[in-house]
Amino acid sequence: xxxxxxxxxxxxxxxxxxxxxxxxxxxxxxxxxxxxxxxxxxxxxxxxxxxxxxxxxxxxxxxxxxxxxxxxxxxxxxxxxxxxxxxxxxxxxxxxxxxxxxxxxxxxxxxxxxxxxxxxxxxxxxxxxxxxxxxxxxxxxxxxxxxxxxxxxxxxxxxxxxxxxxxxxxxxxxxxxxxxxxxxxxxxxxxxxxxxxxxxxxxxxxxxxxxxxxxxxxxxxxxxxxxxxxxxxxxxxxxxxxxxxxxxxxxxxxxxxxxxxxxxxxxxxxxxxxxxxxxxxxxxxxxxxxxxxxxxxxxxxxxxxxxxxxxxxxxxxxxxxxxxxxxxxxxxxxxxxxxxxxxxxxxxxxxxxxxxxxxxxxxxxxxxxxxxxxxxxxxxxxxxxxxxxxxxxxxxxxxxxxxxxxxxxxxxxxxxxxxxxxxxxxxxxxxxxxxxxxxxxxxxxxxxxxxxxxxxxxxxxxxxxxxxxxxx
Numbered sequence: 001x002x003x004x005x006x007x008x009x010x011x012x013x014x015x016x017x018x019x020x021x022x023x024x025x026x027x028x029x030x031x032x033x034x035x036x037x038x039x040x041x042x043x044x045x046x047x048x049x050x051x052x053x054x055x056x057x058x059x060x061x062x063x064x065x066x067x068x069x070x071x072x073x074x075x076x077x078x079x080x081x082x083x084x085x086x087x088x089x090x091x092x093x094x095x096x097x098x099x100x101x102x103x104x105x106x107x108x109x110x111x112x113x114x115x116x117x118x119x120x121x122x123x124x125x126x127x128x129x130x131x132x133x134x135x136x137x138x139x140x141x142x143x144x145x146x147x148x149x150x151x152x153x154x155x156x157x158x159x160x161x162x163x164x165x166x167x168x169x170x171x172x173x174x175x176x177x178x179x180x181x182x183x184x185x186x187x188x189x190x191x192x193x194x195x196x197x198x199x200x201x202x203x204x205x206x207x208x209x210x211x212x213x214x215x216x217x218x219x220x221x222x223x224x225x226x227x228x229x230x231x232x233x234x235x236x237x238x239x240x241x242x243x244x245x246x247x248x249x250x251x252x253x254x255x256x257x258x259x260x261x262x263x264x265x266x267x268x269x270x271x272x273x274x275x276x277x278x279x280x281x282x283x284x285x286x287x288x289x290x291x292x293x294x295x296x297x298x299x300x301x302x303x304x305x306x307x308x309x310x311x312x313x314x315x316x317x318x319x320x321x322x323x324x325x326x327x328x329x330x331x332x333x334x335x336x337x338x339x340x341x342x343x344x345x346x347x348x349x350x351x352x353x354x355x356x357x358x359x360x361x362x363x364x365x366x367x368x369x370x371x372x373x374x375x376x377x378x379x380x381x382x383x384x385x386x387x388x389x390x391x392x393x394x395x396x397x398x399x400x401x402x403x404x405x406x407x408x409x410x411x412x413x414x415x416x417x418x419x420x421x422x423x424x425x426x427x428x429x430x431x432x433x434x435x436x437x438x439x440x441x442x443x444x445x446x447x448x449x450x451x452x453x454x455x456x457x458x459x460x461x462x463x464x465x466x467x468x469x470x471x472x
Contacts, residue, residue, distance in 0.1 A: 005090065006103040009077070013104055016076040021069035028061040029054065040137060053137070056130040063119045067373040067407070070108060072400035074381030075388070077104070079396050082389030097448045101382050108378040116371035120263050123367075128261040146196075155205070155240050162196075172196050175209060177238065189214045191236070198242075205240040212236060259363040271360045278353045285346045289339060358425055362418055365429035369411070376433055377407065379440030383447035407432050 033040070045053075081087040090100055146152045152160045163174025172194050179187040191212025199206055214231040262270060380403055388395055410432035418428030 005095070005100060008086075009081075009100055009103050010107065012080060013073060013077045013107070017069055017073035020072040020076070021065060024065040024068045024072075025058055025061055028065055029058045032057045032061075036134070045137065049133075049137075053130075053133055056126050056133065059126040060123060060130060063115055063123065063367075063370040066111065066115050067370065067377045068400070068404050070111065070374050071377035071381040071404055072396060074104065074378050075385040075396040075400055078382050078385030079388055079390045082386055087386055087389070097383070097386060097444070104378070104382065105375075108374055112371050112374040115374055116367065119367040119370060124261045124263055124266075127258075131258070131261075155242070158240060165196075170196055172207075175207070175212070177207070186215065186217050189236075189238070199239075203242055205242055207238040207240070209236045209238065210234065259360045262360075262363065264364060264367060267360050267364045271357055271364075274353060274357050274360070278350070278357070281346070281349060281353065285342070288342055288346075354421075355419075358419065358421070361425040362415060362429060365425060366415075369429050369433065372433060373407065376436050376440060377403070380436060380443060383440070383443040386447045387443065403436075407436060410435055 078087065081090075091097070146160060146162055148162055148165055150161070157180050159178040159180065161176040161178075162172045165172050173192065175189075175191045175194055177189040179189075189209070189212060191209035193211065194207055194209040197206050197208075198204070212233055214229075214233065214236070216229045216231070218227045218229065259267060259270070381400070384399055384403075385396065388399065390396060411429075414423075414428040414431030416428075417423045417431075418425045422428075423431075
């Protein structure tokens, strides 16, 4: 009977989990395209590149889609069992809530482990390739397209204008080609008609022009005496290099130093190296300051000659002869300005190193937090579903969105606090866990005692009874 119960719960959970995981992954992937739609439209990307980009984006969102799917599917599973009174039958048989949650809890623990392995081994590679591909797409020039009556300046060194294009989109009329140069001379070409086509290797734009004139102005740019040449032609062929429009592949290694591209082992190695360099910088800073502030070398001597001097000097400048006083003051001011510049530079470098170390620790904690979030959100969703006792996508979806938004906001705020040094990295990155775990335990406690926490009729009857007692 116990094994059949486990199978029943796992079957009830499998369908909603797969459906909600795919839906969550789709929504999160679309969020990326909504964000970068301006950088993708008009780039002439082929289908293979778009599919590859979509796959990389989907992979990077898996660690966040998995907790959301577990939250929603656990609410739906236990909500469906409660709505069909199967939950009541199981409890009436003497089986406690924790017992029939056990198979799903074990499943969630396995999924949490898989999520960690995924985040540690696959996500860094996917992020590396995604950032390289995203960079290539963003820097790629817009797809080649010349419209009628509009000056086109996307080809390096030239400005083109076509008065009219025929329906074949190849035959053109009233063509103007202006060559941009650094001099003051004009070089341009006009033609009555022509044919525009792309070379077979798609590296050149070919113009075969008919009945036109080529105008050139030669000579010294700083002189008014220049030579003007006008050359008429019946047929003239002009080629434009389109290599800048080609999609170029950037090496992945360009982005490999970002903490998001590293595994836990690589992050630990990087942090160890950064901390070692920070210690070396502090030692070097101390040495440089001693050079600028030469009086520090006498700190241990305690200025014994002056200490034993019986003369009482009110001001330090009384010890300096008037003949060298100005040069001493100038030297002191120069040393202080040098020391100030060094301290400011050291401060900037120290802040930069500290921020970089903090970013590595943030990524290290993120991999663990998002994996552990699977267990945390399941602990919230399972008892919540058994309390509300509603199946389908209505009520469970509302509660799932509410708790996931809370989880995401706490993660965002915690990460921001950690980046700015308001809290420690551990406190900031685990803020959502610290808040949601007590909520999950509270909901489990209520579910084990068949609480009417989300039953509006319970509150209505309680309020009606209170009013009746007050009326009596």
